[in-house]
Amino acid sequence: MLIRLENVHTFYDGEKNSTLKDITLSIAAGEMVCVMGPNGAGKSTLLETINGMLPSTGRVEVFGRDVRRHGPEIRKDIGYMLQAKTFPEDTPYLVKDVVLMGRFGKIGMLRRPGMEDWNAASEAARFMEVDHLWERPIGKLSGGQTQRVLLARLLAKRPRILLLDEPYSNLDCRSVEDVSKKICILHKRNELTTIMVIHDTAHVPDICERILLLKDGRLIGDAHPDEMLSSRTFRDAFAEA
Amino acid sequence: MMLPPSIVMNTIIGASLAAVVCSMIGVFIVRMNLSSMGFCMSHAAFAGAALGLAISRDPFALALGMATAVALILGPVADKARLQADVVLGTMFSLTMALALLFLSIAPGSVVSSTALSVLWGSVLGITTADLIRLLVLMLTLLLVISLFYKEFFAIMLDRKLAEESGINTKPFYYAILFLCGVSVSVSLKLIGGLLIFALMVNPVSAAYQFSHDMRWIMLISPLIGLASSISGIAASLYLDIPVGSSIAIMSVAIFLISVALSPKRRHGQKC
Ligand SMILES: Nc1ncnc2c1ncn2[C@@H]1O[C@H](COP(=O)(O)OP(=O)(O)OP(=O)(O)O)[C@@H](O)[C@H]1O
Ligand SMILES: [Mg+2]
Numbered sequence: 280m281l282i283r284l285e286n287v288h289t290f291y292d293g294e295k296n297s298t299l300k301d302i303t304l305s306i307a308a309g310e311m312v313c314v315m316g317p318n319g320a321g322k323s324t325l326l327e328t329i330n331g332m333l334p335s336t337g338r339v340e341v342f343g344r345d346v347r348r349h350g351p352e353i354r355k356d357i358g359y360m361l362q363a364k365t366f367p368e369d370t371p372y373l374v375k376d377v378v379l380m381g382r383f384g385k386i387g388m389l390r391r392p393g394m395e396d397w398n399a400a401s402e403a404a405r406f407m408e409v410d411h412l413w414e415r416p417i418g419k420l421s422g423g424q425t426q427r428v429l430l431a432r433l434l435a436k437r438p439r440i441l442l443l444d445e446p447y448s449n450l451d452c453r454s455v456e457d458v459s460k461k462i463c464i465l466h467k468r469n470e471l472t473t474i475m476v477i478h479d480t481a482h483v484p485d486i487c488e489r490i491l492l493l494k495d496g497r498l499i500g501d502a503h504p505d506e507m508l509s510s511r512t513f514r515d516a517f518a519e520a
Numbered sequence: 521m522m523l524p525p526s527i528v529m530n531t532i533i534g535a536s537l538a539a540v541v542c543s544m545i546g547v548f549i550v551r552m553n554l555s556s557m558g559f560c561m562s563h564a565a566f567a568g569a570a571l572g573l574a575i576s577r578d579p580f581a582l583a584l585g586m587a588t589a590v591a592l593i594l595g596p597v598a599d600k601a602r603l604q605a606d607v608v609l610g611t612m613f614s615l616t617m618a619l620a621l622l623f624l625s626i627a628p629g630s631v632v633s634s635t636a637l638s639v640l641w642g643s644v645l646g647i648t649t650a651d652l653i654r655l656l657v658l659m660l661t662l663l664l665v666i667s668l669f670y671k672e673f674f675a676i677m678l679d680r681k682l683a684e685e686s687g688i689n690t691k692p693f694y695y696a697i698l699f700l701c702g703v704s705v706s707v708s709l710k711l712i713g714g715l716l717i718f719a720l721m722v723n724p725v726s727a728a729y730q731f732s733h734d735m736r737w738i739m740l741i742s743p744l745i746g747l748a749s750s751i752s753g754i755a756a757s758l759y760l761d762i763p764v765g766s767s768i769a770i771m772s773v774a775i776f777l778i779s780v781a782l783s784p785k786r787r788h789g790q791k792c
Pocket of ligand 2: 322323324362444
């Protein structure tokens with residue numbers, strides 16, 4: 280198992296109760312998993328627990344290693360896209376900086392980005408079709424453009440796992456199709472393991488074989504999309520507040 | 521006022537080094553929203569120096585101690601945002617200010633008249649070779665640390681969470697910045713004065729922001745603008761016979777205002 284969670288509780292600073300409650304879950308290499316659930320269910324929290332950015336109790340293992348002990352090391356091979364991340368207009372960074380920065384952890388301390396790093400970054404930008412924005416300040420992009428740049432940033436890292444938090448939230452309908460196709464191509468070509476938070480059932484990719492359903496911090500469903508989307512649990516999860 | 525050339529020379533060198541040091545660290549302060557932290561540290565350093573005068577100990581060492589203590593106390597607060605940072609900073613600020621005034625009031629009379637004022641406003645006359653060496657060592661240390669970990673600092677200044685995502689362990693760097701900020705404040709205190717250091721940390725960087733969308737340039741031109749503020753400030757101070765600290769602070773504000781007026785970013789209908 281590439282990702283393994285056992286009785287995991289995740290706490291936010293200053294909160295008495297855990298946000299994620301007793302999650303047990305395994306994900307094998309090569310799986311494409313979608314995470315669904317109402318607002319505030321804990322979907323984003325789950326992604327940040329998996330890559331070790333939030334403190335948790337229980338066991339969280341990725342690549343067979345404890346993320347709380349080896350967080351930064353493990354994150355070098357995980358591409359995590361934050362939900363609806365935007366930058367203020369006067370942010371003094373260019374698109375190329377932001378894309379290249381995806382690799383900074385991987386490059387390691389006391390070393391400068393080299394040819395290989397710039398190549399990976401520009402290849403990722405071409406793949407996401409944001410190479411024409413290369414020299415633009417990051418704060419002056421549209422929401423959809425920013426989203427593509429952030430995806431390029433992840434790909435520049437050449438990760439083994441993708442954690443995507445609502446990758447379609449700012450995209451128009453044609454872009455959704457395009458980006459979705461790209462994610463699937465990458466997933467297959469690079470033999471990635473992908474976990475993707477989505478809201479719209481129409482966005483579940485064809486190659487997805489598993490949907491996790493979260494509510495109130497608990498994992499209340501884990502099934503094949505055909506089964507999940509027609510299930511009672513799924514409908515009830517979104518029924519009342 | 522006529523001063524011996526050697527003193528003028530010391531002042532120019534000292535103020536230039538202090539300006540470069542302060543605006544180098546200022547880039548981090550402005551970009552990472554640590555302004556109130558820097559503000560608080562400079563006042564803590566001021567209180568430390570005042571304590572030194574009161575008990576006849578080395579004001580520099582106590583200033584450094586106090587500034588570092590503030591960084592250690594407030595760092596985790598600002599880091600985790602558990603408490604509203606502004607509230608804590610406001611409290612700390614009034615406490616350090618009150619302490620500083622209290623210490624000054626109990627310091628021996630003769631000391632107060634000369635040294636205390638220099639801690640408050642900065643002093644032309646008091647600069648020693650030891651001060652200059654301290655500033656030089658600090659500047660070289662900053663240059664070394666920034667160039668060794670340029671990549672990490674560059675990423676953290678964009679967004680700490682994104683830096684963390686890429687696999688950088690950001691915590692040591694965050695505290696290194698706070699610590700270096702405290703040291704810079706303490707070392708520059710004597711020249712610029714506790715009340716005005718802050719101007720030299722923030723104004724040159726704010727001016728640099730008017731001219732560039734590229735962090736590399738901002739990191740490069742901020743110290744140069746700081747240097748310009750400091751040299752023009754000293755010139756004004758000599759001609760107009762005003763305290764050098766205030767003069768430098770006023771110049772840095774003037775340069776900032778001119779930058780805003782000249783900024784290509786603000787020109788109507790023009791994108792850059
Ligand atoms: N920084 C934080 N501090 C304390 N509580 C938080 C923090 N971030 C999120 N929470 C809480 O944790 C719970 C889960 O939040 P999370 O962001 O994981 O939800 P989500 O499922 O991603 O929702 P959405 O669909 O709106 O993105 C929510 O109740 C939220 O209020
Ligand atoms: Mg979310």
